[in-house]
Amino acid sequence: MTDDGCVFCSIVRGRTEASVVHEDESVLAFMDLQPVNPGHLLVVPKLHAVGLEDVEPDVGVQVWKVAHRLGRAMRRSGLRCEGVNLFLADGEAAFQEVFHVHLHVIPRFVGDPFRIQADWQVHEREQLDRSAAAVRSGLAALEGPQP
Numbered sequence: 001m002t003d004d005g006c007v008f009c010s011i012v013r014g015r016t017e018a019s020v021v022h023e024d025e026s027v028l029a030f031m032d033l034q035p036v037n038p039g040h041l042l043v044v045p046k047l048h049a050v051g052l053e054d055v056e057p058d059v060g061v062q063v064w065k066v067a068h069r070l071g072r073a074m075r076r077s078g079l080r081c082e083g084v085n086l087f088l089a090d091g092e093a094a095f096q097e098v099f100h101v102h103l104h105v106i107p108r109f110v111g112d113p114f115r116i117q118a119d120w121q122v123h124e125r126e127q128l129d130r131s132a133a134a135v136r137s138g139l140a141a142l143e144g145p146q147p
Contacts, residue, residue: 003048008100012046026059027066032104036114039079039107043067049101052090067103074107081107085114 003009010016012028021041022029032040043066049055055063071084087104089096106114 003100006048006098006100008042008044008098008102009048012044022066022070024062024066027062029066029070029105037080037107037109037112039074039077039081041070041105042102043070043105044100044102050099051096051101052088055101063101063103067105070105074105079107080109082110083108 007016011018011030018028018030020028020030022043026046027043028046029041029043032042043063045055045059045063047056047059049059052060067086071086074081074084085104085106085108087106088102090101108114
């Protein structure tokens, strides 16, 4: 993995300005430069990781813990926040634009502009069961052959 030209790596190293709200050994959280709503922030691992496949599990857990805490803090911040979205885009097809893992923490309120549009239809149980089986197969592939 290369971090050449990665804006988030530049922020982590202090070479690019950012409005930091949290920093620890493995994670940095800062305000999104193009926020959906005031308070929208990003939580990133300090080590460059393009996508979920590249993040060490313990670092992924820390990203989640920090986002969880910041989402709770958002509700107490005085910013307009009636709800919170945590959003992570993994890959171009998922709308990832900066290829360094980042978890969005987005304060939400009724009537705000953020939308995720899809065909939200109930699917038949048979189709859901096939999808569940495929995911279980993927889990088994992650675990590898058992001795």
